[in-house]
Amino acid sequence: MHFFEQYGNLKFYLLGAFPVGDLGGLVLNIILAILSLSLSFFIGVLLGYSRLSRRKYVKIPCILYVDTIRSTPLILILFWLYFFLPYILGTDVSLFWTAVAALAVYSSAYQAEIVKAGILAIPKGQLEAALTSGLGRYQAMGFVILPQAFRMMVPSYVSFFISLFKETSIVYVIGVVELVHTGVIVSQRQPDSIYAAYLCMAIGFWVISYSMSHVARVLEQRMGSLDYESFRPDVSRDEFMLLPQDKSSSGDSS
Amino acid sequence: MIKFINVNKKFSDECIPLKNINLEISRGEVVVICGPSGAGKSTLIRVINKLETIDSGEIIVDGKHLSDPRTNLTALRAETGMVFQQLNLYPHKTALKNIMLAPMKVRKLSKREAEEKSMKLLEKVGLAHKYNSYPSQLSGGEQQRVAIARSLAMEPKIMLFDEPTSALDPELINEVLDVMISLAEEGMTMIVVTHEMAFAQRVASRVVFMDFGEILEIGKTPDIFVDPQHHRTKEFMSNILHTPVFCYNEPKNK
Amino acid sequence: MMVTGVKITLLLLLVTSITSLCLGTVIAIMRMSRTRALRFFGRLYVEIFRNIPGLFWLLFFYFVFPELLPYGLGDKLNAYDNYPIVAAIMGLTVDNASYVSDILRSGRLAIPDSQREVAISTGLNRVQQYLYVLLPQMFRAILPPLGTRMVHNFKNTSLCMAITVPELTWATQQIESLTFRGLEATAIATVFYIALSLSMVAVIILLEKYYKIDISSMTQAKGR
Numbered sequence: 111m112h113f114f115e116q117y118g119n120l121k122f123y124l125l126g127a128f129p130v131g132d133l134g135g136l137v138l139n140i141i142l143a144i145l146s147l148s149l150s151f152f153i154g155v156l157l158g159y160s161r162l163s164r165r166k167y168v169k170i171p172c173i174l175y176v177d178t179i180r181s182t183p184l185i186l187i188l189f190w191l192y193f194f195l196p197y198i199l200g201t202d203v204s205l206f207w208t209a210v211a212a213l214a215v216y217s218s219a220y221q222a223e224i225v226k227a228g229i230l231a232i233p234k235g236q237l238e239a240a241l242t243s244g245l246g247r248y249q250a251m252g253f254v255i256l257p258q259a260f261r262m263m264v265p266s267y268v269s270f271f272i273s274l275f276k277e278t279s280i281v282y283v284i285g286v287v288e289l290v291h292t293g294v295i296v297s298q299r300q301p302d303s304i305y306a307a308y309l310c311m312a313i314g315f316w317v318i319s320y321s322m323s324h325v326a327r328v329l330e331q332r333m334g335s336l337d338y339e340s341f342r343p344d345v346s347r348d349e350f351m352l353l354p355q356d357k358s359s360s361g362d363s364s
Numbered sequence: 365m366i367k368f369i370n371v372n373k374k375f376s377d378e379c380i381p382l383k384n385i386n387l388e389i390s391r392g393e394v395v396v397i398c399g400p401s402g403a404g405k406s407t408l409i410r411v412i413n414k415l416e417t418i419d420s421g422e423i424i425v426d427g428k429h430l431s432d433p434r435t436n437l438t439a440l441r442a443e444t445g446m447v448f449q450q451l452n453l454y455p456h457k458t459a460l461k462n463i464m465l466a467p468m469k470v471r472k473l474s475k476r477e478a479e480e481k482s483m484k485l486l487e488k489v490g491l492a493h494k495y496n497s498y499p500s501q502l503s504g505g506e507q508q509r510v511a512i513a514r515s516l517a518m519e520p521k522i523m524l525f526d527e528p529t530s531a532l533d534p535e536l537i538n539e540v541l542d543v544m545i546s547l548a549e550e551g552m553t554m555i556v557v558t559h560e561m562a563f564a565q566r567v568a569s570r571v572v573f574m575d576f577g578e579i580l581e582i583g584k585t586p587d588i589f590v591d592p593q594h595h596r597t598k599e600f601m602s603n604i605l606h607t608p609v610f611c612y613n614e615p616k617n618k
Numbered sequence: 619m620m621v622t623g624v625k626i627t628l629l630l631l632l633v634t635s636i637t638s639l640c641l642g643t644v645i646a647i648m649r650m651s652r653t654r655a656l657r658f659f660g661r662l663y664v665e666i667f668r669n670i671p672g673l674f675w676l677l678f679f680y681f682v683f684p685e686l687l688p689y690g691l692g693d694k695l696n697a698y699d700n701y702p703i704v705a706a707i708m709g710l711t712v713d714n715a716s717y718v719s720d721i722l723r724s725g726r727l728a729i730p731d732s733q734r735e736v737a738i739s740t741g742l743n744r745v746q747q748y749l750y751v752l753l754p755q756m757f758r759a760i761l762p763p764l765g766t767r768m769v770h771n772f773k774n775t776s777l778c779m780a781i782t783v784p785e786l787t788w789a790t791q792q793i794e795s796l797t798f799r800g801l802e803a804t805a806i807a808t809v810f811y812i813a814l815s816l817s818m819v820a821v822i823i824l825l826e827k828y829y830k831i832d833i834s835s836m837t838q839a840k841g842r
Contacts, residue, residue, distance in 0.1 A: 181769070181815030183776035185787055186808050193801060276671035283780055290673060297681065308682050312670050319669035413739050442741025452732040456754045456829075465750055466740035511736075518740055 122292050123310050134287035136314045142288070143275040146213030154221025161226050172222070179219035184280050188212040192284055209281040217274055224266045228259035265329040272322045276315065289314050365391045365522065365553055366412060371421035373407060381407035382418065383577040394554045396564040399574035400600060405557040408574065409524045413444050426521060442470050445515025449527040451507045453499040459486065459510045460495040463517045471518070485513040489543050505536030509543050523547065525556040561604060565589065573597045620803060623789030624810065626703065630775040630785060634710040635768055641711055642718025649723055660719070667716035673777050676709035680781040706778040714771045721767060725760035726752070758829050765822030769815050786810065
């Protein structure tokens with residue numbers, strides 16, 4: 111077993127060639143996940159919110175965007191941006207930022223679903239109460255619905271973060287030296303230590319993912335979870351939430 | 365027919381659903397069990413079916429000892445019909461198919477025989493015209509009537525009812541009770557957990573009052589209403605007999 | 619090249635859907651079994667495979683798995699032309715099965731206990747309970763999440779390009795490096811993925827509609 115000899119490579123698994131060269135390894139996976147999730151947060155909220163809009167010209171493009179992204183493999187999104195980002199921006203884009211951009215595009219669509227599910231999970235009595243107490247529609251959304259919705263979204267966000275963290279390994283295919291790539295390089299340079307290299311990769315992902323999913327489970331038990339993964343046609347309550355004037359209890363079904 | 369000898373069951377020190385139960389029920393008797401919630405009424409009839417086990421004591425059903433490993437439990441269960449508080453028809457089957465399932469699979473009746481039999485039973489509970497409806501298309505009362513028919517299809521020797529009307533809206537209760545009354549008049553051995561005292565007065569041969577897992581009082585039907593002995597029974601009766609159902613039936617008693 | 623790519627992608631989708639469903643069912647049964655050891659191993663499986671990305675398992679089965687086999691069996695595997703596809707099927711299966719088993723288990727938990735009790739009290743035995751009462755309801759309850767998982771699995775077949783499986787995504791990159799017409803190829807591939815994903819979703823929704831009566835009554839039965 112060459113596992114313990116991998117100790118010398120530990121820095122590479124965790125940080126890559128960092129102080130000398132580029133950042134890499136497990137930390138890069140985490141950074142990619144956090145960065146892309148936070149960059150796409152506002153887009154996600156906006157998309158999720160507009161998906162529920164009653165105006166067709168707002169709603170339909172959002173649905174198109176979200177469903178298109180959600181039915182395209184992440185790898186292809188990665189390739190598209192790899193081709194197109196330099197065209198659009200007019201300069202070369204580093205692999206790192208290409209990866210971040212692709213993951214951000216990808217996660218924006220899923221976040222839109224989380225936000226939508228979160229808003230729909232708030233009982234409509236809340237909106238009615240806010241409106242009758244004299245708040246405007248956007249005030250009601252901003253002060254009453256969204257704060258509650260965000261609280262409900264937290265567990266879903268954590269579990270989405272876990273899956274995004276695992277998906278970051280895909281940037282391996284465009285040559286970003288994250289944990290999987292590190293392991294593959296090590297195992298190719300030192301064929302003897304192939305088991306050890308794969309074991310290190312597995313442990314790296316497992317530790318982070320397992321501890322996060324523990325957090326997710328606790329949060330879920332405390333706050334419940336939302337169904338954001340499944341593709342579903344929009345339900346009638348959407349109409350209710352954002353309609354311009356009152357037409358309450360139209361699509362009522364308990 | 366059914367005999368409880370020193371039956372005990374204990375979940376924890378605070379929760380003792382059955383404490384020293386001695387009770388004998390003979391063929392053709394209708395016994396109503398009443399008492400406050402958490403008194404162990406449901407447990408008392410669930411152990412007859414061995415849906416729950418007991419810690420000590422002996423239950424003899426139709427001459428067979430429940431604790432005897434040689435007793436064919438499935439056969440015994442098939443001869444004991446049970447109707448639950450929850451509406452639990454099989455949601456993926458129509459009313460007719462709900463009734464047909466057990467006779468076909470357990471009694472090995474042919475499809476045609478089972479169908480004929482089931483239609484007869486549906487007629488008996490007055491729902492022959494609804495044979496092709498799914499449970500979701502039936503009202504709560506109708507669902508319970510089909511559930512009764514479903515138990516009857518196995519030609520049980522004993523029928524157990526676990527608060528069959530307490531999940532129903534008030535206006536639906538009587539249709540279920542009517543079916544149960546006609547069943548009692550045909551001479552079925554029945555044990556009924558219920559708070560419908562009008563029903564008890566009309567058909568019950570004895571009423572058992574339970575609290576904290578103990579049988580506090582067993583009385584012949586009119587006596588226990590007119591002159592309860594135990595102070596807990598008095599309290600309970602005076603609470604429950606203030607319901608309009610009783611007032612409606614009062615003249616009959618006096 | 620694109621046509622073979624499509625064929626192989628479809629092959630991967632079909633085979634891994636079936637294998638992962640089978641493996642997932644086995645794991646789910648283990649996790650709900652009465653035997654402690656079986657429950658433990660089922661749980662262990664899910665915890666291991668769910669927390670490590672699918673790409674890792676593909677690489678593992680491609681690079682490491684043949685090395686683990688004794689008596690030169692691995693060399694034979696490596697020499698086998700289609701080994702990448704075999705590795706891809708194994709990798710996708712073990713990854714997907716962990717999710718499938720979770721979905722099946724949650725489906726079982728979604729059915730109210732009283733359904734089983736009724737089945738018992740009418741005298742059905744354990745196999746009959748599952749066959750006629752529990753499984754049909756489980757199937758309806760898990761239809762949407764299971765369908766979504768299968769779409770995920772379909773998208774994951776694109777990862778197999780990393781282990782040189784000549785599937786659709788790999789083909790687009792090949793075309794790019796050979797003819798520099800990768801953009802067209804990628805566009806076609808994207809449209810293909812979107813079209814197939816959405817039609818899978820459409821099938822799920824249709825199935826759901828078909829069984830709608832039952833699902834609505836299930837929630838009612840649960841709510842009461």
